[in-house]
Amino acid sequence: MNLPCKVLMMRFSLLAAPVAALMLSAPLAMAEDAPRTxxxxxxxxxxxxxxxxxxxxxxxxxxxxxxxxxxxxxxxxxxxxxxxxxxxxxxxxxxxxxxxxxxxxxxxxxxxxxxxxxxxxxxxxxxxxxxxxxxxxxxxxxxxxxxxxxxxxxxxxxxxxx
Known part of the structure; x- marks a missing residue:
């Protein structure tokens, strides 16, 4: 693997955890923002x-x-x-x-x-x-x-x- 690909992979892995956390928390955020009924x-x-x-x-x-x-x-x-x-x-x-x-x-x-x-x-x-x-x-x-x-x-x- 050449150096630019390794850097790109490292950047992707550094972003993956926050993106995954955001995606997993989205249903909770939507539930909290549910209109009062x-x-x-x-x-x-x-x-x-x-x-x-x-x-x-x-x-x-x-x-x-x-x-x-x-x-x-x-x-x-x-x-x-x-x-x-x-x-x-x-x-x-x-x-x-x-x-x-x-x-x-x-x-x-x-x-x-x-x-x-x-x-x-x-x-x-x-x-x-x-x-x-x-x-x-x-x-x-x-x-x-x-x-x-x-x-x-x-x-x-x-x-x-x-």
């Missing part, structure tokens, strides 16, 4: 347990495990920040949706079931009591289902200090 959050056992408790005796829809999901939207209710995550049944988003609004202490949910072109909607409200969620929470959850929350996210934010 309900399915990503449900991989956390504590979060999944909270969602299970939210449903209580109401059956979780089977399609939720393979749902189409939207990006999170940050909202404010009663001066407290919440995250809203929307999921819907693959290939049938119009008829089967679930939206979750939560922070580190509280969760609220809404499940919508309907049929194509039907004016009737079956709404299952989860953890809606007599607090601010009874009006503002329902408004935010339903706004997520209709798309209004995603079209006008600033409308669902309280000014700083309120």
């Amino acid at each position: 309900l399915s990503v959050d449900m991989q956390d056992a504590t979060f999944a347990k909270r969602v299970g408790a939210l449903f209580g005796k109401v059956e979780q829809p089977g399609w939720l495990k393979r749902a189409t999901e939207s990006a999170p939207v940050e909202v404010t209710m009663d001066g407290k920040p919440y995250t809203v995550l929307l999921s819907c049944k693959q290939h049938d988003c119009r008829n089967h949706q679930f939206v979750l609004m939560f922070n580190d202490k509280t969760m609220y949910g809404l499940r919508l079931e309907t049929k194509d072109n039907s004016p009737q909607e079956e709404l299952t409200w989860l953890n809606i009591g007599g607090g601010p969620e009874s009006i503002d929470g329902k408004t935010i959850l339903y706004a997520a289902i209709t798309g209004s929350l995603y079209n006008h996210p600033a409308t669902f934010q309280s000014p700083q200090g309120q």
